[in-house]
Amino acid sequence: MNKFLDDVLLECGEGWYDLISEWADEVEKLYKENNVEISDLGILQIKEKYGGLRIYLGFDFESDFSLNERIFEITDKYEEKSYHICEICGKSGHLSQKGGIFKTLCDEHRDDFGFIKLDDKERE
Numbered sequence: 001m002n003k004f005l006d007d008v009l010l011e012c013g014e015g016w017y018d019l020i021s022e023w024a025d026e027v028e029k030l031y032k033e034n035n036v037e038i039s040d041l042g043i044l045q046i047k048e049k050y051g052g053l054r055i056y057l058g059f060d061f062e063s064d065f066s067l068n069e070r071i072f073e074i075t076d077k078y079e080e081k082s083y084h085i086c087e088i089c090g091k092s093g094h095l096s097q098k099g100g101i102f103k104t105l106c107d108e109h110r111d112d113f114g115f116i117k118l119d120d121k122e123r124e
């Protein structure tokens with residue numbers, strides 16, 4: 001995992017670690033291109049919510065607005081990707097439900113945990 005995430009608690013399953021690492025690589029690259037220190041990126045929280053990855057960021061008021069917009073775009077893209085990756089094992093997954101709980105799971109883990117597969121349109 002990327003060094004600047006060392007102090008960040010990842011409140012999700014290990015199946016998404018590669019995804020988070022890819023996100024971090026892309027953000028780091030963009031910061032480097034813009035000569036901004038990656039330590040300026042404030043990560044408030046990285047967690048699972050309603051079956052999807054959520055990355056909460058905080059910026060100080062001095063920071064570059066257009067750069068922040070691009071960071072949010074990148075982050076949205078990875079949050080969207082998480083709905084297709086099993087949070088447990090990292091294989092191809094689908095949003096699934098068990099009572100009031102939502103998780104993105106592969107076929108195997110969905111069966112293991114007794115979840116039901118949802119159609120993509122049910123997320124909206």
Ligand SMILES: [Zn+2]
Nearest residue numbers: 086089106109
């Ligand atoms: Zn799985």
